[in-house]
Structure formats: C-alpha cells, structure tokens
Amino acid sequence: MKISKKVLALMLACLLVFGALVGCADNGGASSAAGTPPAGSVAAGGDVDDSLVNTELSGEITQWVWGDYEIRGAVDFNKYYPNIKVNYVSVPSDEYEQKILTALATGTDLPDVVNIESAARGQFNNMDVWERLDAAPYNLDTSKVLPIGIPLMSNEKGEIVCVQVDNCVAGYAYDRELAIKYFGTDDPAEMEKIFSDLDSFVEKSKAVGEAGEDYMFASVDDAYSAVSGLYQKDPVVVDGKLNTDKSVLPTYEFIEKLVANKAVGPYVEWTPAWYTSFASNNIIFYRAPAWFISFMMKPNDPDSVGKWGMMTPPGGGFNAGGTAYAIPKGAKEENKELAWAYIQWLTLSQEGAESFYNAHATSTLYAPAYDTDLYKGEPDPFFKEQNVTEKLNEIAADPRTTASIMTAYDFVMKNANAQALRDLEAGMSAQQAYAKFKTEVLAAATDLSE
C-alpha cells in the first residue's frame, strides 16, 4: 500500500511536469490559435477556366491570420490551385507582431505567409527577414501594381519585400445633412469645389465651431489622419536625419487652427466613445478608405440610410492602412513557391481581385483589374446611392494621390505624435508641439539626428 501511494505520487509529479511543459509549448507556438480558430482550409469548387487551373503545384502552406478576413478574401484560391492546401492559423491581431518576432528570435517555425499590417510595415519591411519579391525566383512585375502600392511594399533600399493586398486609398466621407447645414450643398462635386484646399477647411470650420453643436472632425487624431497623408510626400527620415518640417509641422498648424476654431470633437480615436461618433450626427468629416467604410462606419452607424457622401480630399488622396503579405526567408524552402503562388494569385491576378472584391467590396492593387468592369461598383444606399467604389478608384487614379514612404522609425514617430496631438488638443501651439515631437523622437531613436 505504501509503495502504491509513492508510485501514485510520482505519477502525479510526472503529470504535473508534463502538463506544464505541454502548456508552455502551446503558449509558445502560434499554432495554439488562442480564441476561436478559423476553418482549417479552403475547399475547392465552382466552375473556372481550365487554362487557369494549376494542378502541378501541390503541398500545404500555413498563414497566420487575424480572423476570417484573409480566408474569405481568398475563398476561390483552391478553384485555381486545387492541390495547395492553405492552413489558416488564427493569431490575435494585438499579439501578431510579437509572435512573429518571438518566432524569429527563437528560430521556431514561421508561417509560410505572414501578414504585415500598415502600422508595423515600416519596421517589418526593413528587418531583412523577408524574401525579396521583385528578384528571382519571384520576379514580381511592378507594372501590374498600382503605383501607389510600390512604396507600401518596399524597404528603404527600394526592394519589394511584401505585397499589399487591399487598396486603401482614402477619400473624405462627409455627413450630408451637416454639409447642407454649414456649406449649403451635399453634392460631392460641389463639396470638392468648396474644399479645394486645406485653408478652406480652416475657413469653413469657423462657422461650425461658432454654432457649438457639431465638429469638422471627431478628434485631433481624426484631423491628423485626414491631413497628414496629404502633406507627407517625402520620406520622414533622410540620411539618418528627421525630415518632417514639411509634413508633420504643417499638419500640426492645420490642427492648431481647427482647435482654435473649436471645430474638433472630443472623441479620441479608437476609444469606445469614438466608435459611437459615427451615429452621433455631429461629425462632418472622416477620412475613409474602403476598409474604414466596411469595418467602422457601417457597423457603428447601422441605421443610417443616405446619410453619407464621399469626396476627393483637396490635393488628391493618400493611403490609409492596409495589409500586406510576405514570405519569411526562414520559411520552409519547399513551401516558398507555393506561398508565392498563393500571394500572386490573390494580389496579382484578375481572379484574385474578383475573389477579394466579392468578399470585402475592396479592390486589390492589381492594376489591370481597373481596366475591366470588375470595379464598376454600384449605388450604395448608405451613401445616398453614390457609387463609392467608383469614387475611391477615381481618387486612386488621381495622379496627385500618393502613399507615404514607410520607415523603421514609424512606431517611434507614432508614439511621439500621439502625445503631440493631446498637447494640440489642450491648446499648445503647433510650433511647441512640433518641437516636443522632435525631442521625443530623437530621445527614443538615438541613431537619428535633427
């Protein structure tokens, strides 16, 4: 009896160790897919042009995904590549970059396809851990990508290391009722004439502020998001020096004037209160790429019909957000060709563009698709029957529309900017806020100089 007790205790002890180790292995690897795991793989089916079907490539690849966005976007992939199975592993978006870094640091298995979200793109693109896609064996044809996409996919050497999936060119969504109230019209063409430059925003904001009921933008953050892309035409870092005098400073000056006119709302961007601002009927403008309409405006203002309009920002559009796919250098060699087939199909083919557009009402950056009827769009009741797809693509085709060049210092600047915006909101001058911004950036990025 004594022996059996000891054996039992020993077994329990072993079980404890085993349990702990198994638990740790699960936590360490992204394959644990905490939360709700998505479907395992996409099934083939449906009629397709046989000449486009590739049965030679076969195998299994893995992509870490945030949810079902990626899966739904590529739902037709297996119709064209029936022998490539894509295993989607769910990784929470707020842990995604950290898990990639952990996998890189520890040398554990990386997925074959990695998502790089726009906020992390500047740093991730410059990490020298991704396959170069515009060189052999991938040979990405840049002429097939909308020009605005190239800076979003490149590292500081100009090498393409990822492919952005979605076209995130932003227009200005505006509240039609408030537009009539303050500007006398809700017609997009008329609005574009009234707001032909940013000075006109400042001028018109006086009446909005004086009324004391409504705001031009929901917050200083929204004002920044709406304007920074218009000013940011040059890289923010050149030869190790900050180059923000012509981008960040004028953006702050614009915000300073709006704050002085009391035309900026108190909804801090991405806070729970901010999500309610869409239905509050007191905010006139939001900068709005396609994803913003699908994931922010419509879900948070579900009862509105005909409330919104879409116009071109003064000076053309700009990129706002987006997700890119990359192939890690450390991925399994035999899977890289399959991963590239998957990425290429989704982002650089008409079929991928159709699949993605049908799932998300968002265009990819595949240029030839814009010469077809795919993106002709249709009247949207949410926008008073305005064809928003057509409008956004018109903005994307505007030669003035640009995308900011991403740098490894984007996170540092984002952090310093968040504080500067709070200071501007509290009444600090643009010059002071900008000086503080630079000090913060230089303190955090010690290898930069003024």
Next chain:
Amino acid sequence: MRRQKTAPYLFALPYFLIFLAFSVFPILFSGFISLNDWKGYNEPTFIGLQNYIEVFGDPRFYKALGNTLLLMVMIIPFQLVLGFLLALFLNSKYMKLKKTFRLLNFLPYLTTPIALGVIFALLFDPAFGTVNQVLEWFGINAINWTKEVWPARALVSMVTVWRYTGYTAVLFMAGITNINTDIYEASEIDGASSWQRTFRITLPLLKPVTTFVVLSTMIGCFQIFEEPFMIFNVAGKLVGGPNNSVLTGIWLFYDTAFSNQFRNGYAAAIAVCLFAVIAVISFVANKLMSGKEDG
C-alpha cells in the same frame, strides 16, 4: 531507507525543473543578451556594457523609475488600509453572507487586463465617461483622466488599488484567522472595546503579514504594467500615458523590446537594472521592517 532519502528530491523535482526552465534560464539569458546588440531577428553582436551605459544616461529610464516610485506611494497606503479594513469587515462575527462577500471581494483580482482597459477607459473617458458625469452632478468640474499627468497617475493608482485590494484582504484574513481567539476572549473579559482589540491585538499580531504585504505590494508596484498599458492602449494608444506620466519600468522594457525598435539587448539591460533596483529596495525595506519588529 534509500527510497525515503530520494523521495523528497523526486517530489521537489517538478518544481525545480520548471523553475530552472522558466525562471533561472530566462534570467541568465537576459543577462547574456543585455551585453549584446540584438533585435531578435538578427545575429547578436557583443557590445560589452554599452547597453548599461546607455540605460544610465537614458532620461526615459529615470522617468519610468520615478513614475514607479510615485505610483508606489500612491498605491501602497490605500491598498494596505483598505485591505485591512475589508479583512476586518469580512471576518466580523456580525457579518452575514460572509462567503458571498468574500467572493465578491476577490472578483476584481480575476478581471482580465483587456476587460479592465476597456471598462476603465469607458468609465473615465474625459468627455463621455460616467465618472465625470457623476462628478458634474455634484458640481465638480470634469477631470481629464486620460489626458493630463496627475489625473492619469490617480487613475492608474485607483485601478490598481481596486484590482489588488481584495487579494491584500485575503492575506490579512489569513493572518487574522491565525490569531488565537483566546486572546480576544481574554480582552473581552477585561473590558476591551472593539477598537482597542483591533489596535492593541489584531494590528500588532499581524505585523509579519503586514511586512509580507508591504514587500510583495512594493515588488508588485515595480512590476506595474497591465493596468496603465491596457487603459492607455484603449484610450488613445498613448505610450506611457500623457507626457509619459505612467510610463513604468516594465512598460519601458516592453516598448523597447516589442513595439519601439525591437532593441532586445537594450531592453534586457533595462530589465536587469530594474531587477537590481527592486532587489536593493526590497532588501532595505525588509531590513527596516524586520528591525522595527525586532525592536
């Protein structure tokens, strides 16, 4: 006989294996990478004490350390007093539904950080939060909880106290339960009031528990991260809070390693320095408190 000698080691083995793998190895590895320039994805380059020299010249490190000490001062007294009062309340013989209240008391400790961030960002939103609305009912001006330095510190302190007071109360309750009831009975016979029993019997006899609570809360304060991080991640994604007012040591470490420039080597040096500071302060505090106890 031989089995009897080896059995204790076998029983202790699981703990030590886990301790070696998940405590000793990471500590040693942190020490190693703190001597390297390493971003996690590149090859480490040995740079000697360069990271430490940079830490000692980094104003953000001192700011984080100062914030942590400030938060400690703003948290420990409240957590200690409230925890003690709660423990008295939950141990009182006049108390009904003791088990229910004990459970409720512990619930904040079980709140997940994400829920905590969302709930408190909502409650304390300067423009739309319930707390400011209530303050305005009483004629008090709205407070910029998430946008100004001292309100931000007060908010983090309140949330931390709210979250951990229940845990502190449990420790005090355990201590109170261990006090011999004969002493209370004797004091009652001698005519001691409940105040006298609390201050002359309970408090002095809880000294070892109090020492432990103070030390563990101090160490906990040095590790504050989740509360400010989650609140300010929801409220405007402001790293370190307004003007870095709630940038704590661990937040600085996290920001340096994972969201700023992935400087793992430098972040490890920050962690080692924090470890040294915590160790010294804990040692001194322990000495002071033990000394008083001995005296």
